[in-house]
Amino acid sequence: MLFNSLEFAIFLPLVVGLYFCLPWRSRTPMLLIASCIFYMAFIPAYILILFVTITIDYIAGIYIERANGPARRAWLVGSIISTCAVLFVFKYFDFFTGNFVGLASLIGWQLPKPVVHIILPIGLSFHTFQSLSYVVEVYLRRQKAEYNFITYATYVMFFPQLVAGPIERPQNLIHQFHEKHDFDYERITAGLKRMAWGFFKKLVIADRLALYVNDVYGAPQNFNGLQLSLATVFFAYQIYCDFSGYSDIAIGGAQVLGFKLMENFNNPYHARSIPEFWRRWHISLSSWFRDYVYIPVGGSHNGIRRWLLAVMITFAVSGLWHGANWTYVAWGVLNGFYLLVGTATKDWRDRTFGLIGLHRETFIRQALMLASTFVLTSLGWIVFRARNMGDAWYVVTHLAHGWDFHQIGTEQFLLRQLPVAVASIVLLEMGQLLHGKVSVPSLLIRLPMAPRWALYAGLVIIVVMFGIYQKTQFIYFQF
Amino acid sequence: MPLSPQVEQDRDSALCSAENALAVIARPLESVPGPGREKSAPQKWARHSAWSGLIKIVCFFCLIVVLLFGLNAIINAGLRRIKTSQFGVSNKIVQGKINAEIVISGSSRALTHYDPRIIERTTGCPTFNIGLNGSQTDMQLARLKTYLKHNQKPKLLVQNLDLFSFVTSHEIYDPVQYVPYLKEESIYAGVRRVYPDAWKWKYLPLYGYAVEDMRFNWMLGLKALAGIQPKEDHVNGYRPRDTSWTGDFEKFRTNNPNGITMETEAQGERDFEELLGVCAEQGVPVLIVYSPEYYEMQAIERNRKDVLGKAKEMTGHFNFPLWDYSESPICRDRSNFYNSQHLNESGASAFSTDFAQRLLQSAIVQAMRKAH
Numbered sequence: 001m002l003f004n005s006l007e008f009a010i011f012l013p014l015v016v017g018l019y020f021c022l023p024w025r026s027r028t029p030m031l032l033i034a035s036c037i038f039y040m041a042f043i044p045a046y047i048l049i050l051f052v053t054i055t056i057d058y059i060a061g062i063y064i065e066r067a068n069g070p071a072r073r074a075w076l077v078g079s080i081i082s083t084c085a086v087l088f089v090f091k092y093f094d095f096f097t098g099n100f101v102g103l104a105s106l107i108g109w110q111l112p113k114p115v116v117h118i119i120l121p122i123g124l125s126f127h128t129f130q131s132l133s134y135v136v137e138v139y140l141r142r143q144k145a146e147y148n149f150i151t152y153a154t155y156v157m158f159f160p161q162l163v164a165g166p167i168e169r170p171q172n173l174i175h176q177f178h179e180k181h182d183f184d185y186e187r188i189t190a191g192l193k194r195m196a197w198g199f200f201k202k203l204v205i206a207d208r209l210a211l212y213v214n215d216v217y218g219a220p221q222n223f224n225g226l227q228l229s230l231a232t233v234f235f236a237y238q239i240y241c242d243f244s245g246y247s248d249i250a251i252g253g254a255q256v257l258g259f260k261l262m263e264n265f266n267n268p269y270h271a272r273s274i275p276e277f278w279r280r281w282h283i284s285l286s287s288w289f290r291d292y293v294y295i296p297v298g299g300s301h302n303g304i305r306r307w308l309l310a311v312m313i314t315f316a317v318s319g320l321w322h323g324a325n326w327t328y329v330a331w332g333v334l335n336g337f338y339l340l341v342g343t344a345t346k347d348w349r350d351r352t353f354g355l356i357g358l359h360r361e362t363f364i365r366q367a368l369m370l371a372s373t374f375v376l377t378s379l380g381w382i383v384f385r386a387r388n389m390g391d392a393w394y395v396v397t398h399l400a401h402g403w404d405f406h407q408i409g410t411e412q413f414l415l416r417q418l419p420v421a422v423a424s425i426v427l428l429e430m431g432q433l434l435h436g437k438v439s440v441p442s443l444l445i446r447l448p449m450a451p452r453w454a455l456y457a458g459l460v461i462i463v464v465m466f467g468i469y470q471k472t473q474f475i476y477f478q479f
Numbered sequence: 480m481p482l483s484p485q486v487e488q489d490r491d492s493a494l495c496s497a498e499n500a501l502a503v504i505a506r507p508l509e510s511v512p513g514p515g516r517e518k519s520a521p522q523k524w525a526r527h528s529a530w531s532g533l534i535k536i537v538c539f540f541c542l543i544v545v546l547l548f549g550l551n552a553i554i555n556a557g558l559r560r561i562k563t564s565q566f567g568v569s570n571k572i573v574q575g576k577i578n579a580e581i582v583i584s585g586s587s588r589a590l591t592h593y594d595p596r597i598i599e600r601t602t603g604c605p606t607f608n609i610g611l612n613g614s615q616t617d618m619q620l621a622r623l624k625t626y627l628k629h630n631q632k633p634k635l636l637v638q639n640l641d642l643f644s645f646v647t648s649h650e651i652y653d654p655v656q657y658v659p660y661l662k663e664e665s666i667y668a669g670v671r672r673v674y675p676d677a678w679k680w681k682y683l684p685l686y687g688y689a690v691e692d693m694r695f696n697w698m699l700g701l702k703a704l705a706g707i708q709p710k711e712d713h714v715n716g717y718r719p720r721d722t723s724w725t726g727d728f729e730k731f732r733t734n735n736p737n738g739i740t741m742e743t744e745a746q747g748e749r750d751f752e753e754l755l756g757v758c759a760e761q762g763v764p765v766l767i768v769y770s771p772e773y774y775e776m777q778a779i780e781r782n783r784k785d786v787l788g789k790a791k792e793m794t795g796h797f798n799f800p801l802w803d804y805s806e807s808p809i810c811r812d813r814s815n816f817y818n819s820q821h822l823n824e825s826g827a828s829a830f831s832t833d834f835a836q837r838l839l840q841s842a843i844v845q846a847m848r849k850a851h
Contacts, residue, residue: 006679185532192536211693416695453539460543461550465697469690 001041003249024180035159046121056082057131058152061138065145076139087128095324123163134170143170151177160253164246166264166284181258191255198248203467205424206242209234215410220395226403235385236378267432272369274338289314312336331384547684557700558659563711575629579607585639587612591821592770594831595715601835608716613652616644616750621669634847640769645747648673655696658687719824722817738779755797767794767801771809776819
């Protein structure tokens with residue numbers, strides 16, 4: 001079930017109503033049933049995959065807690081292998097066998113390519129990672145094993161964040177299923193406002209920009225440099241608004257029910273360096289990779305070589321997590337490269353800018369850092385969005401070619417969409433800037449009820465009227 | 480990914496607070512009210528506050544629903560007030576303001592090929608074009624029924640034939656052109672047959688405008704209420720296209736090196752028969768016309784003769800004549816077209832002149848005059 005569907009508009013009020021009407025002890029089972037219905041709206045049979053991974057990790061969690069020594073480690077390894085095997089079969093089997101067959105043919109082995117046409121279960125990478133974080137945390141004794149199967153299953157399947165995160169840690173979420181959440185007007189309205197902001201990002205910005213991006217990146221050879229550049233900037237905002245919009249809806253929806261999910265984005269395009277960007281972008285995944293890949297591989301405490309290796313492995317795996325395609329791996333490696341080069345040249349850049357009087361605190365330097373971070377990130381998105389490396393190369397090498405200001409629109413994205421697209425991006429940035437300086441909700445709450453409601457209603461109508469409703473899935477559903 | 484030594488320090492401090500996290504797990508269980516405990520005053524207050532909060536939320540959503548219905552009604556009313564563009568044509572049809580003696584019906588080919596001014600000038604019969612962009616016979620039939628319901632019966636219906644006339648609509652092209660008129664039985668039934676979910680356009684406020692239309696046509700409705708009409712691009716229903724050859728045909732031909740076969744569907748044939756039947760029943764004579772099509776396109780249509788043969792057979796049952804312009808010299812001159820199917824303004828002018836002359840010389844107009 002998509003958040004931007006009529007079904008969800010009926011589903012959520014029903015679930016919220018039931019949740020607060022039911023006795024406290026029945027609420028978690030009800031949430032589990034609701035989550036199953038939510039998930040089964042995509043491909044019903046795939047609920048069995050979730051059931052298998054949930055059962056494995058539930059049992060493993062208990063045995064990891066009870067066992068000691070090698071047995072404890074064996075349960076952990078067994079659990080990780082079986083959970084990752086599911087991910088591998090459904091997401092990476094075709095990719096790895098295809099590459100293996102390709103490599104074999106280079107040395108003269110002509111192997112038949114085993115083709116398994118499986119549709120990727122929606123959100124598989126997200127709930128797999130959430131399950132993995134549970135067993136690892138239990139192993140590290142930072143989380144007690146959950147003995148109630150329903151509670152554990154609801155932790156993995158909690159519908160607001162089931163298919164695209166935030167990837168929660170057990171310490172943050174499991175205990176919340178043991179708490180009683182009352183009907184709290186302030187909290188519920190705050191959650192609804194957060195959801196409305198998420199819908200604005202998704203429907204008004206992301207899905208509108210998607211019309212342009214899909215046209216241009218579908219056949220980049222048919223477009224001029226201006227269109228390629230515009231599509232690249234638009235994709236930067238599309239992917240941000242699509243994914244952070246989903247996170248806002250998820251966090252807001254959970255908040256309505258009384259749950260607090262972790263923040264997933266913090267104005268990433270306001271970052272002034274690549275490391276800062278990654279502290280602001282997809283925080284739940286970044287911290288997951290930091291804790292479970294980067295630090296175990298070596299982190300920064302084991303010498304420079306180990307650090308280089310840890311950074312590149314983490315980013316390459318992170319790229320692969322996003323999809324079984326070399327473009328994603330290249331995107332990950334490129335970001336790792338940015339980070340290494342950025343760190344290596346930091347002192348040199350500081351000295352050079354210092355010589356011309358542009359110290360770090362000066363406005364021009366800050367603006368330059370912000371712009372250069374955005375440009376580097378957007379170049380990375382080209383590799384991420386392109387259908388293949390050939391297309392990516394074409395886009396990168398033609399960004400500055402043949403700009404034609406008379407030819408901006410595309411077949412799907414008529415020129416009349418452009419003012420709405422630009423205005424909504426400006427509104428987004430203004431909202432984010434304002435939110436960083438003052439608390440917008442607290443300002444609004446001071447208004448008398450009539451103008452406040454008029455303002456809210458007006459915003460809802462804007463989202464309804466200027467939204468794009470083409471049943472487009474959230475980009476991150478495919479990961 | 481924040482992969483710096485500082486981040487690892489942050490992580491270490493997070494590890495130190497693991498005990499705190501465990502403490503949080505235990506805490507809420509204490510706050511759960513036990514069975515049999517009497518509700519205290521704060522609990523009663525909380526309950527009261529919850530109810531008032533719920534009522535506020537319900538009221539807000541009711542306000543939104545009322546606003547959505549109100550806005551939908553305003554947009555509908557505005558679009559139905561438009562006097563120009565495609566909405567102007569549809570409005571004239573449902574308001575019964577046309578009452579022409581010759582009515583031209585069909586797809587976008589009819590819409591862009593027949594200039595009613597030329598036909599009217601030559602024949603002396605008031606003429607109107609109700610051609611419908613992006614439509615198959617099923618939706619053309621829906622529009623014709625609506626026309627016949629609200630207007631005087633024409634003395635002649637010119638039904639333009641396409642090679643795809645026997646194919647049903649598989650989607651509704653430009654849905655917003657139908658949304659303000661869903662109270663019209665024939666249009667609603669036609670739309671529902673193609674797209675069963677079209678009930679949402681009718682019953683869910685703004686669904687037809689906000690969800691199905693990305694061109695902001697709803698703004699035209701708001702402007703019309705303020706007295707601002709869209710630019711007029713139709714003349715008596717005819718839409719002239721002052722466009723030169725687009726080159727789409729060359730791409731099409733390259734993509735189909737072995738030519739194309741036009742499918743026909745049993746339902747499409749039934750729709751065409753129904754259209755002829757409706758006219759026969761109401762005593763409206765029908766002239767079927769295959770208007771000019773670019774000759775190079777004709778060459779790659781493999782079953783062209785079969786489809787035209789089928790059309791001849793069907794019109795023969797009703798004794799309606801069929802005029803085929805496939806061999807017209809207009810078809811051989813690329814400058815008359817903007818793509819393989821559609822004449823541009825000068826091509827349409829040439830065709831309309833030729834057609835009107837032929838009509839004048841035929842027995843059809845004589846019979847119309849006699850009846851008059």
